[in-house]
Amino acid sequence: MATFWHSSVALLVALLGPFSLFSPSFATAADEQIAYRLKWLINASTAGDVVAEAEGLFAAEGLQVAILPGGPERDAIREVELGRAHFGVASADQVIRGLAKGAPIVVVAQLFQVNPLNWIYRPEQTTISSGDDLRGKVIGVTYGGNDETILRTLLQRHHIGEEEVQLFSVRHDYTPFYQKKVDLWPLYRNAQGVIIGEKLRAAGEAFAFFNPDQAGVRFVANSVITSAKLLAEKPELVQRFTTALRRGWQLAMAPEHAERTAELIHRFDRETPLPLIREQLALTRELVAHPSPADIGRIDLVAWQETEAIMLEQKQIDRPVDIATALHPLAE
């Protein structure tokens, strides 16, 4: 059945190639056709994926990759297990939850070395110098999202009862934050953080970010997954994909390539002005190439284990998954 799906994907890639986000200009007929499902839409957080395709790095490894944008209803783990995608991007909590339910997936690269999830706040209205300062605040939270897990862990570690804070259910628009009804609002520092920051700056308002990582909660963000079966049956294919992807990220994060990367992203992310994409890229570099460009794609075992421990602690999973067994860093 998986073969059927893979054949279907190949057919889909061939048929939709000219109409997909990327028309691979470097691909040859002999290239292997790969479907790669992102977690979200194309933006600065997908810089390396875009660059790997546009600069022919996948093609250099003999791969014709269809990059499929993600979204709230897209789940890369499901698509990989169903054989509709060969690779995908999923957050660590999705991966661990999937493993706890028996999803046969493996992690082959970790995109963010530092979780981009932060809470934005106005320093004039709110003072946050440590997790203890969360007490008494109105805090935005995506119920069911990984920010809820992180926030609850922070509250627990700082001995703050739920009755001592007011949690506010966040949604797609930031109106309650703009209206100052909420003190802290969760966002991705390198993506929405730049856009919202720009709006606040234009309104003459100061803003700052609260980073849970600095408050002692390490929670892994986006990583690249594939199926355990594909890794077992075609390790060289997984190796080639991972190598091309890592090179794509290295190139995308190189300061001398920044302008070209920003232009490539802007082709797909038309709503975000180029200057803001440049700013987003600079911040993405701090989160991905951390502590140095050599760490791009590195799987941080300790951080993964801490993420698993947090999920157990918060009862997000009902049993340990021994995350180390699902991590497969591939040496270039």
Place this chain on the structure above:
Amino acid sequence: MLANRLLQFLLLYFLAIGGLLAMKYLLGLSDYVIPGVAAMATAFTEMAAIYLGDLLDSLRVALLGHALSLLLAAGVGILASRSTALGSLIRAAAYTVQTYPIVAVAPIIFILLGDGLASRLLITILVCYFPLLLTTISVLTEPVADIEHFFISTGRNRWSLQVAIRLYENMGKLITVVAGSATLAMVGTIVAEFVAADAGIGFSIRKALYQSDLAHILVALFLVGIWTSIYLGVLETAGALIEKKWRNPAGGG
């Protein structure tokens, strides 16, 4: 009618579950993609009571929203039917607003009304009001030539009489639309809770979606389906009784 609706829903629901399970076991899929029987049973025992509370919260909004939509649609529809120009403008507005995705309109609603019940209610009304309004306008602007001709020719035609004739002659159609819009009221409420709320079954479904928890979603869908079947069944039964009484006020044959 009510029992039929429930049976039909249960049949469809369990057929769908059977299909999912068949797919799961045939393809050897994990519980992450499609939960197994045990995971579904666990989800049901853990979440049914919680989701029932959420559903009741949603029902409050859906029922109120539906009732307000009926009143609004009747009032505006009758007004619009009096003037061709006004009717045309209202129809144009109805078509335009209906094409707007609620998620795009929602931020404006939340700015105007805040995050409470009023916003949920307005979104519910927006979703289920327009089909009702369009039907009302359509019914009230369509002459019942055979009957109205008599009153026109005898010089006794009045606007109120004309409305009564048209409502009476189209009672079956109106009842069908009222019953059908009940499901739209539920959809509207769930959409409102999905885009912005911290209560209700739509909010619970959104949470479960964030956690890729299909078992929880299936429990929520079961409860929503049961309620919708009951509500539809009750409305249809009431509609049939009203129509019968209307057509035969003396109760005789």
